[in-house]
Amino acid sequence: MPLRHRRRLFAGTALTIAALLSSFATVPAAAAEPDPVSAGLIARYALDETSGRTAANTAPGSTIGAGVVEGTPQWDAVSGGFVFSGGQNGGGNAIRLPNDINRGLTSISVDFDVWIAPEQANYYMIYAIGNRAQSGAGERYLFGSGDSFHTVITPGGSSQEINIQPPGNPTLARGVWKHMTYTQTGTTGILYEDGVERTRNTAVTTTPNDLGSTVFNYLGRSVYAWDPSFHGKLRDFRIYNRALTAAEVGTLSTDVLAEATALDAAAIDLGDLSAVTQPLALPNRGANATTITWTTSNAAVVTAAGQVTRGAEGTAPATATLTATVVRGGQTTQRAFSVTVSPRDDAADARSAVQAISIPRLDDIRENITLPTRSAAATVSWTSSSPAVIAVDGVVTRPANGADAASVTLTATARVGTATATREFSAIVVPAPAADETRAYLFPYFTGEASPEDEKVRYALSNGNNALDWVTINDDKPVLQSELGEKGLRDPFVMRSHEGDRFYMLATDLNAYRTGLDGSQIFGSRYIEVWESTDLVTWSEQRHVLVSDAEAGNTWAPEAYYDDKRGEYVVYWASNLYPSGSADVPRDPGSNYNRMMYATTRDFVTFSKPQVWIDDQQPGAGNGTIDSTVMAENGWLYRFTVTEGSNIPRVDRTKNLTSTITPSTNPWKGARGSEWEPRQSGVGYGQTYTGTSGRSIFFDEGEGTSLFRPNKGDVNGDGGVYAFIDQAPYYGGDGYVPFKASSLEAGDWKIAQNRNLPRSARHGTVLPITISEYEAILARYQPDRLISADDVTAAVLPGTVPVLPATVAAVQGRGTASERDLGPTAVTWETVDPASLVAGKTVTVRGTLAGHGFVEARIDVADVAVTVATRCVAKKVVLVAQVRNGESVPATARITTPFGTRTIEVAPGAGSSVAFTTRSGSIAAGDVGVEVSPAGGATATGKVGFAAATC
Structure with missing residues (x-):
């Protein structure tokens, strides 16, 4: 590719490109040329200095002065330009331009190269020519920004802004050099990206001269005091006193585009091409926003799509040349790759395929697993040493609780042609968990997009067993943040696994603080973020999982539900789907809309191909459906969707979770063919409540529904079902609003007015948790709040309800600097069902301390049966107490009656009796007190009644 020196390339960049191109293209020598677009140039800040605080104006004959660095100077000697550090509220460094740089300009062109840091916070100005009022608000200004990609001019304040912005509010790509140009003459303002017109506004009635005197002119700083500063790089910033032509704009963009294509061509890495046996992954996009296309010299060996055809076994290797054409704008770089394709070797391919198989968590299997049936070119079959534990289709049956873990050997056989290879996998299937009822609630959520800390996961915990009373923990700081993708987390969804002893967290990969929400449905993330845990405290490494196809513009609010019929999880989310997956084809979110999508998985590692779940276009431009969540009731699966x-x-x-709704089968529009049955629209509409801000709020909009059933013993009652719905600030609310209904079928939703929810909680999940989980979370994230007390023990006879203590000695924040002895603390014990006190069993009873702490009572029910009968001896009533000892040790029984007390010894597995003479011919009904002390065990107490008798 001939690289003409049209504008001044920065020294480091020019040398880098020349070095790269010399390895795969001829670069003819070029003499230095004069600036090709110099007419009307009144200011040129090349920003190619390497030190100092001055940015020189090198425009020939210009009387406009130099720029002055405010803050720490940072010059980039490699790619050229000035590095802006960014900062909140106008902090960080910036370059101040001379006052009145706009004076006399009835026409203007602003042209520059810009590299926006991925960490850039919104909303910011790359450059600003204008003024700042004493209030900190901008006035009479012209600026350009990349989020959204636009230019604004106003003769006054924000209410008079004239916007030059492409439709769909697209953003300028981050982490890559871009060329931006704005031209204005007459009433026409045109915005260019990389030399191509993106939009024009023919009603621009304010000229730069109309701004009057401007004394707040900056590169990298906004005219608004509260805006973040620019974070990124600028180079070759130019101002003209005329509107550049489209051809001139194209000329000025050449260097950026040539640099990008050269860098991306050099960055292509296809691996070792000397003995290819598998299809080649040929990239179609480069890191510098380039498009890459491919051609082949011999499609019979390797196609332009990377498919290879191997010769028969024993034949010679075949060769072909793949050529990559890297394009951005009007600039092109080509690079050739010589490929040698090896002939078939089925035995080697089978060995390679079986070695490539990976099964997650083999040493800790708790659920059904995915056993792949294909690996590379091989078909794979499986055998199991214990099909009753792990079947060949991956269905897992865990050992019973208390049993030993099961060791299973899985054998994979990979077959290519007639050749096979085997590999063994050693798996450990852990026993099923003990059943434990939930007695508290966890609420993971995020808080918005106003700061870098908002799009992280925070925790709130219920105050004891109370779904309507919450407290934030970890001192209201995040407990989890994203290190991958967009590095922002929204919509955290946490679920308990089908087996009960693993948790999965899914979240949206979106950082609206940095990029805003406008462009996130156009070329937003196609990934979901996944973590797993066994205790809600220690989470796995983050998994950045691609689930959406290239046609998707976003992947929002992922959730999952375990489908018993399929034996796997159905994961669903919202995606705006476009006609093309190519990043070079413009997208208009106003003409497309969100569909609910789904895929299936057993392990949240391997996902099926996404399918459309709900395709229901709503009234209004770009409106569809989002934020589905599912709950079961009486054999039905109920789905809430916004x-x-x-x-x-x-x-x-429905009764079939993966049934779909299409435009032709939409039951909401009277069509037939879908297995979904409409039940209710506008949940909660029209009710009013007092928000966390104290104001009265009308509920008419909300999203991010979280469905859950109250725990047994919840202080608000344990019947019905809750729906927490997020009425976000952009819907006029303060956050989550709790609704309760008697059942999903009834749908009689009413706002729970008496509540205390975490302030600013946005789109999260309410998850019922056990006491041990609750205490583990507090111990990790807020130990100063944890109330602890020694467990209470009691031993009773079968069917005898113990008298538990009304108070226990409790401590708050044990082991922390704020440890506090609470002294005797009142306990509210759960009611004990006498029928649950079965001989030989241990029953746990929960108590609540100080409203949000817990204590447990362990009740051991002795395996001792005591009966009392009456008989007549010489016309006198005799009481006979029969004691049968089912314990494995001797027991001492002390029997106390109105007629005396006797103690007897009862051998293990034997019975004994004792008689009491009443000396009366008749007695009234009464009780016999019993104390039974098994050898080495606690004394069990109880009472046994006897009937009235007459002799």
Whole structure:
């Protein structure tokens, strides 16, 4: 590719490109040329200095002065330009330009190269020519920004802004050099990206000269005091006193585009091409926003799509040349790759395929697993040393609770042609967990997009067993953040696994603080973020999982539900789907809309291909459906989904979770063919409540529904079902609003007015948890709040309800600097069902301390049966107490009656009796007190009644 020196390339960049191109293209020598677009140039800040605080204006004959660095100077000698550090509220470094740089300009062009840091916070100005009022608000200004990609001019304040912005509010790509140009003459303002017109506004009635005197002119700083500063790089910043032509803009963009294509061509890495046996992954996009296409010299060996055809076994290797054409704008770089394709070797391929198989968590299997049936070119079959534990289709049956873990050997056989290879996998299947009822709640959520800390996961815990009373923990700081993708987390969904002893967290990969929400449905993330845990405290490494196809513009609010019929999880999310997956094809979110999508998985590692779940276009431009969540009731699966036309949940139900709704089968529009049955629209609409801000709020919009059933013993009652719905600030609310209904079928939703929810909680999940989980979370994240007390023990006879202590000695924050002895603390014990006190069993009873702490009572029920009968001896009533000892040790029984007390010894597995003479011919009904002390065990107490008798 001939690289003409049209504008001044920065020294480091020019040398780098020349070195790269010399390895795969001829670069003819070029004499230095004069600036090709110099007419009307009144200011040129090349920003190619290497030190100092001055940015020289090198425009020939210009009387406009130099720029002055405020803050720490940072010059980039490699790629050229000035490095802006960014900062909140106008902090960080910047370059101040001379005052009145706009004076006399009835026409203007602003042209520059820009590299926006991925960490850039919104909303910011790359450059600003204008003024700042004493209030900190901007006034009379012209600026350009990349989020959204636009230019603004105003003769006054924000209410008079004239916007030059492409449709769909796209953003300028981050982490890559881009060329941005704005031209204005007459009433026409045109915005260019990389030399190509993106939009124009023919009603621009304010000229730069109309701004009057401007004394707040900056590169890298906004005219608004509260805006973040620019974070990134600028180079070759130019101002003209005329509107550049489209051809001139194209010329000025050449260097950026040539640099990008050269860098991306050099960065292509196809691996070792000397003995290819598998299809080649040929990239179609480069890191510098380039498009890459491929051609081949011999499609019979390797196609332009990377498919290879191997010769028969024993034949010679075949060769072909693949050529990559890397394009951005009007610039192109080509690079050739010589490929040698090895002939078939089925035995080697089978060995390679079986070695490539990976099964997650083999040493800790708790659920069904995925056993792949294909690996590379091989088909794979499986055998199991214990099919009753792990079947060949991956279905897992765990050992019973208390049993030993099961060791299973899985054998994979990979077959290519007639050749096979085997490999053994040693698996450990852990026993099923003990059943434990939930007695508290966890609420993971995020808080918005106003700061870098908002799009991280925070925890709130219920105050004891109370779904309507919450407290934030970890001192209201995040407990989990993203290190991958967009590095922002929204919509955290946490679920307990089907087996009960693993948790999965899914979250949206979106950082609206940095990029805003406008562009996130165009070329937003196609990934979901996944973690797993066994205790809700220690989480696995983050998994950045691609689930959406290239046609998707976003992947929002992922959730999952375990489908018993399929034996796997159905994961669902919202995606705006476009006609093309190519990043070079413009997208208009106003003409497309969100569909609910789904895929299936057993392990949240391997996912099926995404399918459309709900395709229901709503009234209004770009409106579809988002934020589905599912709950079962009486054999039905109920689904809450937000319709974007009204921004409020609706409810439908089915008995087939993966049944779809299409435009032709939409039951909400009277069509037939779908297995979903409409139930309710506008959940909660029209009710009012007092928000966390104290104001009265009308509920008419909400999203991010979290469904859950109250725990047994919840202080608000343990019947019905809750729906927490997020009425976000952009819907006029303060956050989550709790609704309760008697059942999903009834749908009689009413706002729970008496509540205390975490302030600013946005789109999260309410998860019922056990006491041990609750205490583990507090111990890790807020130990100063944890109330602890020694467990209470008691021993009783079968069917005898113990008298538990009304108070226990409790401590708050044990082991912390704020440890506090609470002294005797009142306990509210759960009611004990006498029928649960079965001989030989241990029953746990929970008590609540100080409203949000817990204590447990362990009740050991003795395996001793005592009966009392009456008989007549010489016309006198005699009481006879029969004691049968089912324990494995001797027991001492002390029997206390109105007629005396006797103690007897009872051998293990034997019975004994004792008689009491009443000396009366008749007695009234009464009780016999019993104390039984098994050898080495606690004394069990109880009472046994006897009937009235007459002799």
